[in-house]
Every structure is written in C-alpha cells, then in structure tokens.
Amino acid sequence: MLKLYNDLTGKKEEFIPLEKNKVKMYVCGPTVYDYSHVGHARSYVFFDIMYRYLKFRGFDVIYIQNLTDIDDKIIKRAREENLTIFELADKYTDLYFRDMKKLRALSADYFPRATQHIPDMIEAIKILIQKGYAYESNGNVYFAVDSFQDYGKLSRKPFEELIDSEDSPDKRNPKDFALWKRKKEDEPFWESPWGLGRPGWHIECSIMSTKYLGSTLDIHGGGQDLVFPHHENEIAQTEAYTGKKFVKYWIHNGFLTVNKEKMSKSLKNFFTIQEVLEKRSPENLRCFLISTHYRKPMEFCEENLDHAQRVLERFYVALESSRNAHFTENKNLLKKLTAELEKTIQQTESEFILAMDDDFNTPLALSHLQTLAREINKITQTSEIVDPEIMERAHKLLLELGSILGIYMENKESFSDKLVDMVLAIRQQARQNKDYALSDKIRDELNKLNIEVKDLPNKTIWYKKI
Ligand SMILES: [Zn+2]
Ligand SMILES: [Zn+2]
The missing domain is CATH 3.40.50.620 (HUPs)
Known part of the structure; x- marks a missing residue:
C-alpha cells in the first residue's frame, strides 16, 4: 500500500x-x-x-x-x-x-x-x-x-x-x-x-x-x-x-x-x-x-558526494561481476550460496517496494539494493560459485530497481568494456599458447587501469576496482 x-x-x-x-x-x-x-x-x-x-x-x-x-x-x-x-x-x-x-x-x-x-x-x-x-x-x-x-x-x-x-x-x-x-x-x-x-x-x-x-x-x-x-x-x-x-x-x-x-x-x-x-x-x-x-x-558537501560515489562504484562492481559470473563447480557449496542469494533477491525486491511505498523512502530503498550488491560481491570476489541463473536474476533485479531510482546510467556494455573483453580474449590465446609472460603482462597492465582480472577454473572474469 x-x-x-x-x-x-x-x-x-x-x-x-x-x-x-x-x-x-x-x-x-x-x-x-x-x-x-x-x-x-x-x-x-x-x-x-x-x-x-x-x-x-x-x-x-x-x-x-x-x-x-x-x-x-x-x-x-x-x-x-x-x-x-x-x-x-x-x-x-x-x-x-x-x-x-x-x-x-x-x-x-x-x-x-x-x-x-x-x-x-x-x-x-x-x-x-x-x-x-x-x-x-x-x-x-x-x-x-x-x-x-x-x-x-x-x-x-x-x-x-x-x-x-x-x-x-x-x-x-x-x-x-x-x-x-x-x-x-x-x-x-x-x-x-x-x-x-x-x-x-x-x-x-x-x-x-x-x-x-x-x-x-x-x-x-x-x-x-x-x-x-x-x-x-x-x-x-x-x-x-x-x-x-x-x-x-x-x-x-x-x-x-x-x-x-x-x-x-x-x-x-x-x-x-x-x-x-x-x-x-x-x-x-x-x-x-x-x-x-x-x-x-x-547537507551539500564533498564528503556526502564522495559517499554517494562509493555507493555507486560498489553497485557497478556487483553489476559487472554478476554479468560475468556464470560458472559452476562444487555442487554442495553451489547449493548453499545459491539458496542464500535467492533469499536475498526475494527480500531485496519486497523490502525495496516497502521502503518506496512508505512515502518514497529512497535512502532505505538504496540500502536494500546495497545489501544485494554486497551479497553478489561477496560471492563473485571470493571466486566462489553459484547457480548462473540465480546470479542472472540478481543482476537483473539490481538493474530493474536501480532504474526506478534512475541510477546505472552508464551503459553496462560500454565501448571500454568491449575493449577489455577483447584484450582478455587475446590474453586467453596467449595462455593457450603457454605464453605466460604475455598473459601476465596483459593482466598487470589492466591492473594499472584499475581492472581486476580473475582466472576461475573455466572462465576469466574482470571488474573495475573501487
Ligand atoms: Zn504550485
Ligand atoms: Zn507554481
């Protein structure tokens, strides 16, 4: 109501x-x-x-x-x-x-x-x-x-x-x-x-x-x-x-x-x-x-603007890593993490609506989105595993609810994102050719650009560091 x-x-x-x-x-x-x-x-x-x-x-x-x-x-x-x-x-x-x-x-x-x-x-x-x-x-x-x-x-x-x-x-x-x-x-x-x-x-x-x-x-x-x-x-x-x-x-x-x-x-x-x-x-x-x-x-001040910027950056990390994190491995762990994420997804959706229904409480709505982002980041950044379909749902929910607040303006597949994907595809070839000097160099250079590269068992993911 x-x-x-x-x-x-x-x-x-x-x-x-x-x-x-x-x-x-x-x-x-x-x-x-x-x-x-x-x-x-x-x-x-x-x-x-x-x-x-x-x-x-x-x-x-x-x-x-x-x-x-x-x-x-x-x-x-x-x-x-x-x-x-x-x-x-x-x-x-x-x-x-x-x-x-x-x-x-x-x-x-x-x-x-x-x-x-x-x-x-x-x-x-x-x-x-x-x-x-x-x-x-x-x-x-x-x-x-x-x-x-x-x-x-x-x-x-x-x-x-x-x-x-x-x-x-x-x-x-x-x-x-x-x-x-x-x-x-x-x-x-x-x-x-x-x-x-x-x-x-x-x-x-x-x-x-x-x-x-x-x-x-x-x-x-x-x-x-x-x-x-x-x-x-x-x-x-x-x-x-x-x-x-x-x-x-x-x-x-x-x-x-x-x-x-x-x-x-x-x-x-x-x-x-x-x-x-x-x-x-x-x-x-x-x-x-x-x-x-x-x-x-x-209060309008640099500190409060900085804080908002950090909140946004964490959202972008969650969006990016959830987009890339389509991988599975250990079946038991998979079950546990998937159940946790699924619960967070349901809670986020209903609590976001409750917050907004209560006289448009945007700070509370934002904090529920942050909880979801934290959960996503926790899973993806420890390179643990989760059902890709659930991760996809988490990703979509972040986008959908964020759009009600009018955030996530940056195209999630921007030109620079595509460039990173391309560079990583070349790195993948270098690894297949066992040219580890080159593949490490690419990773280190991306690191200098604040891009974190992670090699998972069957896939490489990347995200922008805060
Ligand atoms: Zn008037
Ligand atoms: Zn008027």
Whole structure:
C-alpha cells in the first residue's frame, strides 16, 4: 500500500487517486531567468523518482511541469542581459532542459509556459471579481483573502502571519495578493479589462494546472519554500474560482543546505548544476540527492558526494561481476550460496517496494539494493560459485530497481568494456599458447587501469576496482 505524507493534513496517508489507477500530477517548475542550482535539482530529481515509481506501481500518470516565464526576476534579468523576456526565457529554458537531461530526469508530459496562457488567466480573474473574491484597484486586481474562509489551511500559520510581501496603497488589506499587476514603465504587458499589465505569479500555476488536469489534481508538488505564499494562494484562488477542492495531496521536498543554511540564490551560497557536473558525474549527483529522505534537510558537501560515489562504484562492481559470473563447480557449496542469494533477491525486491511505498523512502530503498550488491560481491570476489541463473536474476533485479531510482546510467556494455573483453580474449590465446609472460603482462597492465582480472577454473572474469 502506497503511503505519502500530505502537507494539507500533516499526516502520512494511503494514496488513493481520484480516478482508479490514474494520477494527475503537477509540479511547480523553474522560473527561467538563471541557471538552476543543485537545490532545484533536488526537487526535480525527487519528483522524477516519484513519477517513475508511480508508473512502476501501475498507475497511468499525467505529469505536468510549468515554466514560469514572466515574473519580476525575469524582467530584471532580461534588462541586465539586454534581451527580451522571451529571448531570456528561451535561453534558460534550454539550459534547464539540458541539465534535466544530464540528470536523467524523465520529461514531463507537458511543459506549459505562463505567457502562453494569459487569456485563460484573464478569464479566471474576471470570474473571481464577479464572484466577489477579487477587486480591481487602480489597474491592479487583488485577491481579497478574508473572502476565502479557509485561507491558511495549507501552511497552517496563524492568520496574522499570512502577510503578502508586496506592500501597496492600492490594497484593501495588506494580506491581499496580486492577481493582475498594472504595467510599470518599460515592462512587458498584455491588454486586459483593467488596462495594460501582467498576471501575478500564483494565478499562473492555478490556470496551467487546472487547464491540463481538470479542477482537482491528485498531487501537487514543489519545494518547501513554495508552501507559503505560492501554494496557499494557489489554493485560495483556484478553489474560489472552481468551487471544488483543488488538490488531494500536497507534497513538498526539504531544503538542500550548505553549512546548515538553506541553499538559495538570495544567500549566494549556491552551486549551479553545471558547476557541480564539471567535477562530478550526473549519476554521482543524482545518487547523492536521493541518499536522504526527500522531506528532510540535506547537507551539500564533498564528503556526502564522495559517499554517494562509493555507493555507486560498489553497485557497478556487483553489476559487472554478476554479468560475468556464470560458472559452476562444487555442487554442495553451489547449493548453499545459491539458496542464500535467492533469499536475498526475494527480500531485496519486497523490502525495496516497502521502503518506496512508505512515502518514497529512497535512502532505505538504496540500502536494500546495497545489501544485494554486497551479497553478489561477496560471492563473485571470493571466486566462489553459484547457480548462473540465480546470479542472472540478481543482476537483473539490481538493474530493474536501480532504474526506478534512475541510477546505472552508464551503459553496462560500454565501448571500454568491449575493449577489455577483447584484450582478455587475446590474453586467453596467449595462455593457450603457454605464453605466460604475455598473459601476465596483459593482466598487470589492466591492473594499472584499475581492472581486476580473475582466472576461475573455466572462465576469466574482470571488474573495475573501487
Ligand atoms: Zn504550485
Ligand atoms: Zn507554481
């Protein structure tokens, strides 16, 4: 039974989608005005795993991620880079997609852009005014928060603390937030019944999510910093507009920290994904990002990245040696080791699913995979023997479960692997010709490249050393 922590109720709940076997999922995407940093990567990688896992569990998932391409930060940055907002957004959208591709985040089904949905936003704002939830003031339109009874139900903050950051004499109440902003000098604008202007940030996500997924979504996700005001405001305006419950499960990931402080643009303590990938493989970064439960804060540091790298390397050793270890000999030992490995395989599979079913516990799921890898490595590295069919199953299970976490990106039969196979075939010939000087030389040279070669009774295996 899949359970997930719902921020709306503050509880872990069984996941029951609105429609049987279907999941409508929306994740707040990037504001495309700058490079994404690894704090953003944490969020996108987590929701990617959620998407993969829901599909693995047999759900038919529709996954929408928006791109915010109109906003104060975009306007400011476009001026600095001397680009139009559209040129700027295109540039950073491309960079965002490039980063996600490197991190092997699966593509959402659709990436709506805010600027392509302005007429829909204007329509919704008109209805909110008609229904008495919003008012026009001096070319701006504000949502009147005291008209919406449940305001604050997601962040569960006391009403006094629900303060909008924007101060304006045009507001009736300082807590009210903008649905439509009057055009300022040199700003991009659209025509509306209230004059020239542009939409507020929150209304963008309300419109783009309901347009593609209907009035009620199963899952809406994003980083923890979006709970208030963004998601609180999304709920107020969407439920006021549709008269229906907006989202069944609200899911937010925790912060990535640097020296225990939240990584953020404003604190300037961030590393872009690109910077990190100059020194680390995408898979190393990804494995690091899933090594802590998504709701907990997580420290970004070299040590933790190194740890993730070592975990990965052991997986690769297990994958490689289990691919090669198709050999049998002593029948009694064979029986014992085979039984042990078979048990580990069964346990790994069921415990991995239990861990992921428990609010996507990726660190626990990873540790079960590590147990399987250890068992494989124990058998193959002592050149002991096991039923090749069972070893094959262990190999396949590692691959299958790893793919849910999006690891093992490297092609297991890469070009360099094929080269090693070829060199070893030549060495085999040298041994048959009793040219042991040559065969030892080949082994030693491979050793220098960190490749361990083992001659078993009827086969030679190799694997990369850690
Ligand atoms: Zn949102
Ligand atoms: Zn959003």
